[in-house]
Amino acid sequence: MEIFQDVVCPVCGCLCDDIEVSVENNKIVKARNACAMGTTKFLNYNNDRIPSPMIKNNGVQKPVSLEECIEKTAEILVKAKYPLIYGLSLSSVESVKVAIELTEEVGGVLDNQTSVCHGPGVQGIHDIGESTGSLGEIRHRADLIIAWGANLQEAHPRHMERYSYTSKGRYRNGKEDRNLIVIDVRETLTAKAADKFIQIEQGKDFEFINALRTALRLEQIQKDKVAGVPVEEIEKLAEVLRSCEFGVIFFGQGVTQVNGKGRNIDGLFSLTRDLNSWTKFLIMPARGHFNVAGVNQVATWQTGFPYAIDLSRGYPWYNPGETTIIDIIRRGESDATLVVGSDPIAHFPPAISKRLINTPLISIDPAHSMTTMVSDVVIPSSFAGIEYEGLAYRMDGLCLPLKKLVKEPDNTMSDEKVLKMILAKVRELKKVN
Ligand code: SF4
Known part of the structure; x- marks a missing residue:
């Protein structure tokens, strides 16, 4: 039996690099630390070969x-x-x-x-510029994690454990030191695990982002609700964003591949830029392959x-x-x-x-x-x-x-x-x- 340490998992964009793979007679028999998606690939990659x-x-x-x-x-x-x-x-x-x-x-x-998939996110870098960092920095410092149109729990099963919400970093001791807010059109598993879930109407991300930017600037929103969310709730969210020490937005295809596409991303990148006038804030796409x-x-x-x-x-x-x-x-x-x-x-x-x-x-x-x-x-x-x-x-x-x-x-x-x-x-x- 040969054991490989610190193997990088070739499945999702998390590239978890702590997998221990056991190989017997040129066959992978175990993949320790990998999530269900990673384990499935390591143990079954050989099925259905050409x-x-x-x-x-x-x-x-x-x-x-x-x-x-x-x-x-x-x-x-x-x-x-x-x-x-x-x-x-x-x-x-x-x-x-x-x-x-x-x-x-x-x-x-x-x-x-x-x-x-994330084309609009890449174009957002050209249009607005991206305030970003490393997952390691997020793990050590972030106290506010936003998952926007991104179902981290199911698409990147170890993301929260290794890099974000529940991960233990140098300055944050896991979940107790962090706040997870999910903004999505449906209650995903990530939303169920979050401290706060804000459900917005389908295709209304752009309106919601703009309302949030307005609230962030302490300006008045001339409506009772935006994207189905009461204005008081948007104002409270703006306050949470402004007052964190280190925030990050992870966005997924729930933003890039719905109505508004690139406009949503321009809005999110601009929101992140605005937030940096108040505190430290990053934005990052939750990439799939x-x-x-x-x-x-x-x-x-x-x-x-x-x-x-x-x-x-x-x-x-x-x-x-x-x-x-x-x-x-x-x-x-x-x-x-x-x-x-x-x-x-x-x-x-x-x-x-x-x-x-x-x-x-x-x-x-x-x-x-x-x-x-x-x-x-x-x-x-x-x-x-x-x-x-x-x-x-x-x-x-x-x-x-x-x-x-x-x-x-x-x-x-x-x-x-x-x-x-x-x-x-x-x-x-x-x-x-
Ligand atoms: S989250 Fe799972 S599938 Fe993704 S890289 Fe890590 S172990 Fe592999």
Whole structure:
């Protein structure tokens, strides 16, 4: 039995780095400290693997060699005028770097899950600026935690225990020294655990944020209720926010993907900025996939832009709403798509998924998904943080090392290696042509 200490969990944006993993005969048998989500991945990642590289022939996927798949993928990408490369939130930083190089080489667009989850939050950084910090700082100092449209308890099960509400820091002794306020449209498990739950009406976040900013400035709100919440309650909330020593807002897709989207985020970032006139206040997105933040980080170093990067002009161009994957597919502009570790067919609107399969579709993925099932080329890969090592970025922007715990199956390799092989073949074909 081999025991790995301080393993980083490759599931959600918390990237808990205290997991103890026991491995027996190249099989993970125990994952101490991991939550139910983490344990499920560590113990069951190997279920439903793609057994072999495959190419679709007369509508049926048939096993072929890896080399054939690489060649076919390179041919599709070289032939395409405007290919898309999408996903990578479950890949390492190193894989993302190669994907960007490949996108540049084929003159396409690189996008990731950010464009359908926390994109508005990323744009809020451009529009307003972000007052932020590390989860460690929050753990040691925060006495007020706000979860806004974010169900921390279910989406990031150890967030409160390790970094926020119940965590024990240097200056805060857990729950007794902190206040958790949940602002949401429904009573989630996080809301049930909170000191205070403020239920607002669906789609009224923007109004509520503005009312709160008004109350914060000690100005009068000319209504009895805003977003279904009595004005006296909003004024009391403003007072709680003003009088804390160190506050933080964690926001989720309950803010970024509802009516108002980017306007909600501009409002929340502005609210945080306003609060810093009174006290210390941070804001942070509760990011989902374990390395979705890493894609934004790497893309920003490499191209200057965090996602939806169009490299077809010979220089990077970024315009969410125009260069985001769903918009490109909706306009019928793309003519091939390479998906890395993602399942857009299951998650995109049906009309977009339908269009996606009208052009050549390639999947690099360790396990079966709806997208791999309809792909023209399927390349099996290994799992980052279990079968290959690399780096990933936590939701607060801290970079952590992922470990290799077990050997990958014989016919698979990391998506970084697969992408490098495709890139080399693309360069070879371009030279010949
Ligand atoms: S909270 Fe997230 S990162 Fe931590 S153990 Fe659970 S799934 Fe893994």
